[in-house]
Amino acid sequence: MQSQPTTQTSSHRQAARTARSLPKLASNAFANQIDLMGAPMPFGRNVEIYGENEPAEYVYKVISGTVRTYKVLNDGRRQIGAFYLPGDIFGLEVGDEHSFSAEAIVESKILVVKRSALVSLAARDNEVARQLWTMTAGELQRAQSHIMLLIKTAQERVAGFLLEMAQRSAAASEVDLPMSRQDIADYLGLTIETVSRTLTQLENSAAIAVPTSRRIVLRNRAALSRLNA
Amino acid sequence: MQSQPTTQTSSHRQAARTARSLPKLASNAFANQIDLMGAPMPFGRNVEIYGENEPAEYVYKVISGTVRTYKVLNDGRRQIGAFYLPGDIFGLEVGDEHSFSAEAIVESKILVVKRSALVSLAARDNEVARQLWTMTAGELQRAQSHIMLLIKTAQERVAGFLLEMAQRSAAASEVDLPMSRQDIADYLGLTIETVSRTLTQLENSAAIAVPTSRRIVLRNRAALSRLNA
DNA sequence: CGACCATTTGATATGGATCAAGCGATGTGG
DNA sequence: CCACATCGCTTGATCCATATCAAATGGTCG
Numbered sequence: 001m002q003s004q005p006t007t008q009t010s011s012h013r014q015a016a017r018t019a020r021s022l023p024k025l026a027s028n029a030f031a032n033q034i035d036l037m038g039a040p041m042p043f044g045r046n047v048e049i050y051g052e053n054e055p056a057e058y059v060y061k062v063i064s065g066t067v068r069t070y071k072v073l074n075d076g077r078r079q080i081g082a083f084y085l086p087g088d089i090f091g092l093e094v095g096d097e098h099s100f101s102a103e104a105i106v107e108s109k110i111l112v113v114k115r116s117a118l119v120s121l122a123a124r125d126n127e128v129a130r131q132l133w134t135m136t137a138g139e140l141q142r143a144q145s146h147i148m149l150l151i152k153t154a155q156e157r158v159a160g161f162l163l164e165m166a167q168r169s170a171a172a173s174e175v176d177l178p179m180s181r182q183d184i185a186d187y188l189g190l191t192i193e194t195v196s197r198t199l200t201q202l203e204n205s206a207a208i209a210v211p212t213s214r215r216i217v218l219r220n221r222a223a224l225s226r227l228n229a
Numbered sequence: 230m231q232s233q234p235t236t237q238t239s240s241h242r243q244a245a246r247t248a249r250s251l252p253k254l255a256s257n258a259f260a261n262q263i264d265l266m267g268a269p270m271p272f273g274r275n276v277e278i279y280g281e282n283e284p285a286e287y288v289y290k291v292i293s294g295t296v297r298t299y300k301v302l303n304d305g306r307r308q309i310g311a312f313y314l315p316g317d318i319f320g321l322e323v324g325d326e327h328s329f330s331a332e333a334i335v336e337s338k339i340l341v342v343k344r345s346a347l348v349s350l351a352a353r354d355n356e357v358a359r360q361l362w363t364m365t366a367g368e369l370q371r372a373q374s375h376i377m378l379l380i381k382t383a384q385e386r387v388a389g390f391l392l393e394m395a396q397r398s399a400a401a402s403e404v405d406l407p408m409s410r411q412d413i414a415d416y417l418g419l420t421i422e423t424v425s426r427t428l429t430q431l432e433n434s435a436a437i438a439v440p441t442s443r444r445i446v447l448r449n450r451a452a453l454s455r456l457n458a
Numbered sequence: 459c460g461a462c463c464a465t466t467t468g469a470t471a472t473g474g475a476t477c478a479a480g481c482g483a484t485g486t487g488g
Numbered sequence: 489c490c491a492c493a494t495c496g497c498t499t500g501a502t503c504c505a506t507a508t509c510a511a512a513t514g515g516t517c518g
Contacts, residue, residue, distance in 0.1 A: 071377060073458045079380050081373065094366035099373060123355055133362040137323035140365060143372035144310065144328060148300060150379040151308050151418040154506070181465065189380040194506060196466055213465060213515090229302045383474065410497065423474055425498055442497060 030131030033121070034061055034089065038113035043104035049091070052101045056093035058112050062086050065108020066178040069100035070186065080187040082142060083179060085168055092135055106178050150189050152229060157188040158198040159227035162208065166218055175216045259360030262350070263290055263318065267342035272333035278320070281330045285322040287341050291315050294337020295407040298329035299415065309416040311371060312408060314397055321364055335407050379418050381458060386417040387427040388456035391437065395447055404445045 040063055043049055049060065052071060060067075067084040069091075081100045084090045091102060092115070104110070122129040149160050161184060165175045177184070185192045199216075202208045207224055209217040218224060269292055272278055278289065281300060289296075296313040298320075310329045313319045320331060321344070333339070351358040378389050390413065394404045406413070414421045428445075431437045436453055438446040447453060 073377070073381075075458060077380065077458070079377055081376070094363050099370060122358075126352055126358070129351075129355070129358045129362070133358070133365060134323050136362060136365045136369060140369040140372060141328065143369060143376060147310070147372060147375055147379065148302075148308055150376065151306065152302075191507060192465080193467085193508080197506095200466075229304060229306070420475060421497080422476080422499085426474090429498075 030128060030135070031061075031087075031089070033128065033131075034059070034111065034113050034118075037117055038111035040109050040111050043108050043110055045104060045106050047104050049102040049104060049110065050098050052099065053097050055096055056091065056098045056115055058091065059089065059115050059118060060091040060102070061089045061111040061113070063109035063111055065110075066105040067102055067108060067110070068105050068179065068183060068187075069102045071100055078186045079189070080183060081146075082139075083165075083183075083187070089135060092132070092139075094136065105183065154188075154190055154194050154198050155201065156227050156229055157190060158184075158195060158202065159207070159224040161188055162216055162218060163221075163224055163228060166221075173218045173221070175218065177214045177216065181213075259357060259364070260290075260316075260318070262357065262360075263288070263340065263342050263347075266346055267340040269338050269340050272337045272339055274333060274335050276333050278331040278333060278339065279327050281328065282326050284325055285320065285327045285344055287320060288318065288344050288347060289320040289331070290318045290340040290342070292338040292340055294339070295334040296331055296337060296339070297334050297408065297412060297416075298331045300329055307415045308418070309412060310375075311368075312394075312412075312416070318364060321361070321368075323365065334412065383417075383419055383423050383427050384430065385456050385458050386419060387413075387424060387431065388436070388453040390417055391445055391447065392450075392453055392457060395450075402447045402450065404447065406443045406445065410442075 038061065043065070049067065050056075050058075062084050064086050067088075067090060069081040069084070070078050071081065072078045082090070083105070091098060093099065118128070118132065122132050145164075149157050152160065162175060165177065166172060169175055179187075181192045181195050185195045188195065190198075199208070199210060202224075203210050205223070207218075207220045207227075209219050211217065267290065272294070278296065279285075279287070291313050293315050296317075296319060298310040298313070299307050300310065301307045311319070312334070320327060322328065347357070347361065351361050374393075378386050381389065391404060394406065395401060398404055408416075410421045410424050414424045417424065419427075428437070428439060431453075432439050434452070436447075436449045436456075438448050440446065
């Protein structure tokens with residue numbers, strides 16, 4: 001069975017007061033738009049940002065830190081849906097409720113934007129409407145890749161996870177993992193022990209190096225990709 | 230390892246000629262819209278409707294029959310992404326390529342609609358734009374549920390699958406399965422043998438009855454739901 | 459230094475995969 | 489119309505990847 005994260009819930013929900021402009025080189029109009037609409041808020045380690053089934057009043061963008069979204073089954077098994085790194089937007093729903101819970105993994109700064117503002121903007125601006133659709137489609141793609149991960153062997157899952165993280169982190173061949181082994185395990189549908197053992201295997205086969213437990217060097221990317229099926 | 234489906238590819242791709250009106254009681258404006266725009270086409274058993282990475286020129290709606298979408302890993306493992314029953318829309322992409330392949334499972338009638346028509350309509354009509362977004366969000370939700378299925382035990386997966394199918398088929402407590410055990414296995418990330426054994430277990434525990442291999446009677450829905458975690 | 463928490467490592471158990479055979483339904487050709 | 493091949497499914501025997509249980513190690517912070 002999986003983890004039982006220690007979560008000290010913190011209700012922010014009075015957020016997103018005043019507009020605040022953050023000069024930022026975002027890659028598309030939408031991301032810029034968002035930057036202009038939101039209020040940046042700090043969240044501590046393991047603090048809840050929103051809970052599953054809560055009204056989806058806000059949309060969020062990671063400024064710094066890392067966020068996990070997850071669901072917990074009634075017997076305590078936890079599945080992490082995604083990790084969000086700086087620049088990523090999360091919590092966007094079409095319906096009125098969040099389908100996952102979200103927590104900061106480490107001390108994080110999160111831009112908080114009223115969903116209603118975006119939606120009403122989309123009603124007037126086709127471009128924004130298309131961006132919202134595109135965002136949801138991006139989430140769909142990630143969910144589909146996640147499905148493909150979950151049918152693979154432990155080695156393949158871990159290799160796939162490392163490659164994914166490497167791709168997303170700017171620094172291509174070295175990954176700094178903000179999340180614990182438990183988080184990785186709950187993302188990959190494995191146990192913490194299997195994740196740990198698999199990392200040591202990959203290290204022994206010279207595919208990676210693990211200077212510290214939170215830092216992974218991709219030493220043989222070809223080998224990892226081969227495992228990635 | 231999973232299946233190697235026998236697929237006789239059939240390139241329709243000259244489809245969607247003339248508009249044709251099908252009087253239909255669809256639940257929302259979008260579905261109606263689609264009905265007016267498309268051309269119904271027949272697809273035989275195991276015939277490909279489109280392939281992964283092909284240009285996503287069309288959007289599809291099942292009139293009759295059943296469709297599976299899937300990906301195949303380079304070593305032959307197949308993962309079924311979804312089953313589509315009459316009334317369901319599939320193949321809608323925001324990007325320009327299909328991310329899965331699609332095949333008819335049985336003799337099927339499929340409405341074929343030009344994607345460009347929908348997209349340009351959406352540019353003019355906010356309501357249509359929102360429907361497209363909503364559709365993609367629906368797919369996302371299903372993908373997320375699928376992820377939750379894949380971390381469960383074999384019994385839980387099979388029970389979950391049966392409940393899902395029952396919910397979608399009009400007839401609540403009896404399910405007619407258009408797909409083979411192999412299809413079910415590849416959807417659930419199990420082997421055909423495990424699916425079969427699990428069904429017998431569920432039958433022995435009086436949760437279901439299996440009068441014929443393609444017909445399942447939900448005899449004790451509470452027991453199945455309990456398994457559904 | 460000592461307590462605590464995250465991670466690794468070891469020993470064993472087990473759920474589901476794999477390998478193999480049997481069975482029933484469907485269809486085909488003689 | 490029957491014999492037989494084929495196909496989809498089930499059942500049985502065994503194996504193995506990963507889970508589980510348990511303990512040791514290491515890093516961090518008071």
